[in-house]
Amino acid sequence: MSIQTDIANQAADLSVRAQDLALLAQSALAATEPVAHAVEPFMLLLTIFLMACFVGYYVVWNVTPALHSPLMGVTNAISSVIVVGAIHAAASAESNAARAFGFLAVMLASVNIFGGFLVTRRMLAMFQKKKA
């Protein structure tokens, strides 16, 4: 008899503990939820950023030194992809200041996009194989 009550008591104890644990887990989850949402996109971007750094590192070491000037031309042109942010800014109707800055940024970046790619094309055209 006493063994049975012992087991019953232990079971009741265990259920209480399990309940506590579940409560604890729930509150922990509740605490981490907003943080997780705030951190995730940043961690994702950081991961992409670091990977891209490695890709850039290996790709650029493979560029032949003779083409280092065109490399600067191309990187200059693609870094003006900042125009994407500028377009967003110019499109935003919330603030006139944001719009004005966006417009200026679109204009400056466009100078680079067209100038960068075209000057690179001019340079690369000179590196054609010459007819002997």
Added chain:
Amino acid sequence: MATISTLAYLVASVLFILALRGLSHPGTSRQGNQFGMIGMGIAILATMLSSNMDMGGFALIVAGLAIGGSIGAVLASRIQMTSLPQLVAAFHSLVGMAAVFVAASAFYSPESFGIGTAGNIHGSSLVEMSLGLAIGAVTFSGSVIAFAKLDGRMSGAPITFANQHRLNAALGLLLLLLVILFVTSGSPLLFWAIAILALALGFLLIVPIGGADMPVVVSMLNSYSGWAAAGIGFTIGNLLLVVTGALVGASGAILSYIMCKGMNRSIINVLLGGFGSGSGGAPVVGTGVDADRAPVKAGSPEDAAFIMKNAQKVIVVPGYGMAVAQAQQVVREMADLLKKEGVQVSYAIHPVAGRMPGHMNVLLAEANVPYEDVHELEEINPEFAEADVAYVIGANDVTNPAAKTDKTSPIYGMPILDVERAKTVFFVKRGMASGYAGVDNELFFRPNTMMLFGDAKKVTQEIVQALQR
């Protein structure tokens, strides 16, 4: 819609990587450049389609693209290849300024970028924003100074003053403090204070760097423009900007490293700015001829023509002086005539021969020199021993054997072209003045050296005439 634009950005990222990949060989490079253009087109279209703009916004964007695009196109088609470094420096400044403007619009209209509401922007976004802003502003003012120095609008001499590095360090710390205050308060006043301080810092960082060190500076600013773009990418949570910024940043950093190695300077030294405080700036000897030295042997263009005509292998060593004299075309004519005589002609390029990485290769390519004839330092150095003639035109320090032997020389440790191993060395020079580093070149006094005094273009023209006779 968001998924589609993300997908478009992914495609554009891949195209940008392929654009850089194409540059591993001249044959694939043009296709690479096209990949880059397509990627940019996709990115712009996807952004315009995904942002729900009104007519006013649409008109503004199209106007911005048209105005900026035509200015860029005109600049790119008119620029002389000798002025390429100035153009690139000017372009870097624009990326920097654009980063500042995008940061400003994100600050005034955080809703449109989903980073909070005006006056209540997420703390992490403020950190990223101030990074993009500060790096962008440093890139802008630094590039403007680099442009002015390269374009001769400002003296290329290093501008130094007492406690310069301490001032820069203090300003750097102040900048950090302002960033911390800005992140905690989000005040517009602090936003602009950061911008102004970073502008001043960019200016002060580049001012002490001498004109001949510009290859490093231009590459470094290339790198900065990439980091600025990445900073903005983090601020507005844009994958494409982050990827591209990282690619450009890495590329510029590698080029800076290569240029540093070419001049035997440490990368830390460069990142801190302020060359010229050490050995590079002030002329050390520069007195020309020592009295007890053997006199230099001067020759005539006719002598040079005769010797080269009868040589089997001639290596041309061009330096920036050749580009200044606009002699690349006539050098190529000389090489063509020599090739007709059965002479093997190649070109040796030092990493810092021009004013930006790879500049000399572009200048030679423009003069129709086949790229197969043009070789980098490591590749061609062993060949000097078999060469009959080394024709050094407009270069000096990069041939100075003191860099290998004289530990007290300011250029000690710099990799040099081993021209002294050739049977005969011709130096085309205006006079006996020392090179940029201000050191005598003992090669001038060697028995197998012949000096050809005069303007690089004129001397080479006279050799061409002698060869035609």
